[in-house]
Amino acid sequence: MSPWVLRGLRNGVVTTRWPARPDPYASGWRGPATVLDPAAGEGADGLEGLCPTGAISTQPDGAGPDGAERDGTQPDGAERDGAERDGAERDGAERDGAERADRGRVRLDQGKCILCGRCVGARPDVFGWSTGPGAAALTRGGLVVPEIPGTAENLAAIRDGLRARTAALQRSVHLRHVDAGSDGAEEQEIYALLGPVYDVHRLGIFFTASPRHADVLLVTGAGARGMIAPLRRTFDGMPDPKIVIAVGTDAVSGGLVSPSYATTGGVSDTVGVDVWLPGSPPSPFSILHALLLALGRLPTVQQTAVQQTAVRQAAERQTAERRTQRRDQGEGQ
Numbered sequence: 001m002s003p004w005v006l007r008g009l010r011n012g013v014v015t016t017r018w019p020a021r022p023d024p025y026a027s028g029w030r031g032p033a034t035v036l037d038p039a040a041g042e043g044a045d046g047l048e049g050l051c052p053t054g055a056i057s058t059q060p061d062g063a064g065p066d067g068a069e070r071d072g073t074q075p076d077g078a079e080r081d082g083a084e085r086d087g088a089e090r091d092g093a094e095r096d097g098a099e100r101a102d103r104g105r106v107r108l109d110q111g112k113c114i115l116c117g118r119c120v121g122a123r124p125d126v127f128g129w130s131t132g133p134g135a136a137a138l139t140r141g142g143l144v145v146p147e148i149p150g151t152a153e154n155l156a157a158i159r160d161g162l163r164a165r166t167a168a169l170q171r172s173v174h175l176r177h178v179d180a181g182s183d184g185a186e187e188q189e190i191y192a193l194l195g196p197v198y199d200v201h202r203l204g205i206f207f208t209a210s211p212r213h214a215d216v217l218l219v220t221g222a223g224a225r226g227m228i229a230p231l232r233r234t235f236d237g238m239p240d241p242k243i244v245i246a247v248g249t250d251a252v253s254g255g256l257v258s259p260s261y262a263t264t265g266g267v268s269d270t271v272g273v274d275v276w277l278p279g280s281p282p283s284p285f286s287i288l289h290a291l292l293l294a295l296g297r298l299p300t301v302q303q304t305a306v307q308q309t310a311v312r313q314a315a316e317r318q319t320a321e322r323r324t325q326r327r328d329q330g331e332g333q
């Protein structure tokens with residue numbers, strides 16, 4: 001039985017107010033693996049071999065894990081983001097220098113993480129789980145932890161460029177979804193957005209069947225070669241300004257099965273991606289986060305800090321209440 005049914009029966013209130021109000025459930029979602037201590041793995045052999053998708057690297061080379069390098073090789077998206085990429089290239093020499101100093105430390109590309117848990121199980125001192133909905137990034141390199149030097153500097157320019165493009169999409173936004181070789185997991189989470197719990201309509205966000213009416217393209221799947229032409233046609237049929245969100249690890253990097261004879265290794269080989277959302281699958285909260293990030297509608301950093309404090313306090317209150325209940329029950333027996 002879905003946990004949401006039990007939650008609805010217990011609480012009587014089902015629609016989340018996130019991100020306008022904190023939601024402890026949003027903060028409790030498990031995201032892709034992350035690096036707890038990059039230096040803890042220094043000198044340790046076999047860390048890279050832990051990961052079935054090659055997300056873990058101990059010797060950063062060039063622009064970090066190879067998926068991150070594809071930022072500069074996208075069609076359309078690359079053209080749209082030309083100015084930002086120039087900035088990234090200018091910073092390349094400095095970044096290379098910093099990475100040479102960083103050599104030997106552990107890096108993890110969340111864009112390739114399928115949440116299998118092998119790294120966390122084998123080396124809990126080095127790896128852990130990220131939590132909360134904020135998994136999406138505006139650059140492919142932004143999914144690498146710890147952050148590649150130079151990423152933060154370019155982010156502001158990219159965010160400004162995206163905000164300028166999406167300025168017209170403030171009140172009502174229409175989404176078109178294309179499955180480019182998905183296993184169906186991401187679709188379940190996307191459909192959940194339409195249910196009473198997330199109710200994406202409350203944010204003025206709607207799904208449409210026609211690319212002509214769509215502002216945002218949600219793409220799932222590892223980039224099946226048979227879907228290259230349909231995906232391209234959908235993208236070309238959308239009016240400007242249009243935003244592309246790669247939903248899920250498969251769409252970001254191809255996941256376990258890419259590249260292969262049947263898949264291209266992520267959807268960025270076919271359409272330019274504006275927002276990268278890892279997760280296998282990402283939670284509905286994370287998809288909401290990616291949408292609001294793309295539309296420039298996320299609360300400010302200050303508000304977010306206040307929310308996080310409120311969420312932590314609410315979680316602590318719930319834990320204390322549960323502990324009291326358990327103690328009372330124990331005394332009653």
Ligand code: SF4
Nearest residue numbers: 051113114116117119
């Ligand atoms: S959880 Fe699995 S896929 Fe993700 S980084 Fe760890 S080993 Fe790789």
